[in-house]
Amino acid sequence: MTQYLISFDDGSMDHIPDGDWDDVARDSHAVEREGIEAGVWVFGAGLERQRASVVATDGTVTDGPYPETKEVVGGFAVVDVATREEALHWAAKIAAACRCAQEVRVIMDDAATEELLSSRR
Numbered sequence: 001m002t003q004y005l006i007s008f009d010d011g012s013m014d015h016i017p018d019g020d021w022d023d024v025a026r027d028s029h030a031v032e033r034e035g036i037e038a039g040v041w042v043f044g045a046g047l048e049r050q051r052a053s054v055v056a057t058d059g060t061v062t063d064g065p066y067p068e069t070k071e072v073v074g075g076f077a078v079v080d081v082a083t084r085e086e087a088l089h090w091a092a093k094i095a096a097a098c099r100c101a102q103e104v105r106v107i108m109d110d111a112a113t114e115e116l117l118s119s120r121r
Contacts, residue, residue, distance in 0.1 A: 001080045001081060001082055002080070002081065002082070002084075002087075002106060002107075002109075003042060003078055003079070003080045003106075003107040004078070004079050004080075004081065004084075004087035004090075004091075004104055004105065004106055004107065005076055005077075005078055005103075005104070005105045005106075005107055006044075006076065006077045006078075006079060006087065006090060006091045006094055006102050006103070006104050007073050007074075007075065007076040007077075007102065007103050007105075008073075008074050008075055008076075008098065008100050008101065008102050008103065009071045009072065009073065009074055009103075010047070010049055010050065010071075010072045010073065010074035011074065012074055012098075012100035012101065013074065013098060013099060013100050015099070016099055020099075024097070024098060024099060027096070027097035027098075028094070028097040028098055030097065031090075031093045031094055031097045032044060034093070035077070035079060035090060040079045040080055040081050040086070040090065041078075041079060042077075042078035042079060042080050043077070043078050044075070044076060044077030044078065045075065045076065046075040047072075047073055047074055049074070050064055050072065051064060052064040052072070075098070077090070078107065084104075087104050088104055091104045
């Protein structure tokens with residue numbers, strides 16, 4: 001199985017009228033429940049809008065917002081599926097529920113980290 005990050009940009013849901021948010025929440029939670037029941041859902045969440053801190057290599061912290069940033073992640077889900085086609089299938093479900101396009105990317109394996117985590121279980 002491979003994990004995929006399914007994400008959307010902050011602001012991608014700005015077109016949704018205020019009166020539709022209950023429907024969006026209901027629909028997105030239904031997709032999450034479906035993913036959990038199918039055994040593919042790892043984790044997902046929305047991110048607080050434009051409230052990030054950037055930590056430089058020297059440890060210096062700069063707090064946002066960063067208005068000059070063109071795109072930042074607004075929300076994401078991680079699914080664990082056998083094929084890219086399955087990941088795209090789940091992304092389509094999330095896109096319909098959230099009423100915005102989704103980006104799909106493979107989360108690269110890190111064998112050393114997996115070995116360390118396995119030894120602690």
